[in-house]
Amino acid sequence: MMLHPTQELEPPANPERFTLAKADGKYKGRKPTAQFKQAEALALLAAGTPKREIARKLGISERSVYRVLSAAA
Template identity: 50%
Template sequence: MTGQLYGYARVSTSDQDLAIQEAALRAAGCTIIRAEKKSGTTTGGRDELRTLLDFTRRGDTVLVTRIDRLARSIADLDAIVKELEARGVALKATEQPIDTSSAAGRAFLQMLGVFAEFETAIRKERQLEGIAKAKAEGVYKGRKPSIDTDQVRALAASGFGASEIARTMGIGRASVYRVMQQR
């Protein structure tokens, strides 16, 4: 009995499009595709991936377009592959010669995992260098405050308690306390 072919598509941000990955997975024979717009730097919070991993059964295959759509760290990739292997599920990629049902495919997967993690580290390094340069030039001042501290203080001065201020402004009580401690 041949198992089911499941597709998994992922992009990192909400303004990116999943259409190209989904089309490639459909063209490869996937009738069920789980897709999400989440960072690949961790598996935490990736509900569609978790659903897919929980749903697969012995003989099934999980298909991705590229391995970096599945994981960006060797540790996460290894954990996902081990979980799939323990279930008797194969992992394949449409754009890379990855097929965990073969020794060569597993070796190639491990090599790509190393490169994906390296790429993530280099990108983060460049980003931090850019932020440091912008700060030194006075261009970068961090993100704009998301809480109107003057309004928090005004409400507190009017006799509102932290819970009431938080409810009125739609923010967390901890944020109210932080603003009030900055006086």
């Protein structure tokens, strides 16, 4: 099997490194963007805004709107 040239240069993933980085506060992972917009989504829904429009206004997917709203219920 032939490897892509960049694969030879990358070291294998090391879970130990991630654990150490998290302990030092250097690796925090990706922030959940849709969850932070839950209050805005609920306010727009209460104002009668359709879910598709809520998604467009908040810059998240329509599926994320449904997920955020179901978590709030």
